Amino acid sequence: MNYVIVGLFAFLGGNLRYGVSLLFPKVNGFPIATLLVNLLGCFLFSWLVKHIMADRDMNGRLILGVGTGFFGALTTFSSFALDTIQLFQAGNIGGAFVYLLVSIVGGLLFAYLGEAVYHPKEGGEEV
Template identity: 65%
Template sequence: MDYLIVAFFAFFGGNARYLLGLSLPAVSGFPLGTLVANLLGCFLFSWLVKHIMADQNLNGRLILGVGTGFFGAFTTFSSFALDTIKLFETNILLAFLYLVLSVFGGILMAYLGEKVWRPKPHKEDLA
């Protein structure tokens, strides 16, 4: 049953990524759509799945579907790798920029997603 849930949500994540790629085409060979999808996906996965959904004790299958299905299809390592190789063949400076922005930007976005949502303690917890 879990694989059907992942597949269902992956349909929407993959389509969202595709539409984002159409609206943010490559500029001088720089894969802006893939970069934005991966950075946004890192932030939202960390923020939404790890904090909002888990803290609200939502159904584990919903978390699996959104986390693995939607964000797994929305972000893409294979496109990142292929885009990096293509850039190295045409523009080594853009390739390094893309590589640094993708790797360190993704880690930063996941970190920010962790920091944005911190539940405030209740007054009775402070006593």
């Protein structure tokens, strides 16, 4: 059953990622869509799945589906790696380094922000 749950949520996350790529096409080879979904995914995974859902004792399968399925399909390391290589191959060395820096530092920052905006009261409730 877990495979079905993960698969259904992955279908949704993957389709959202595809939709974002249609809304934000590459500009001079720079992968805006991949950067957006990865940064947003870092924040939302940290905030929503690791805090809100887990702290409210939501169903474990729902957490698995949203965390592994949806955010696993929405965010994508393989696209990040391929986009970086393509920027280098196109001779856009500066763009490749900017993309690497913003992706890595930004991803860590957004995950940190997802942790930081969560301030539970006593009893596990949000402020």
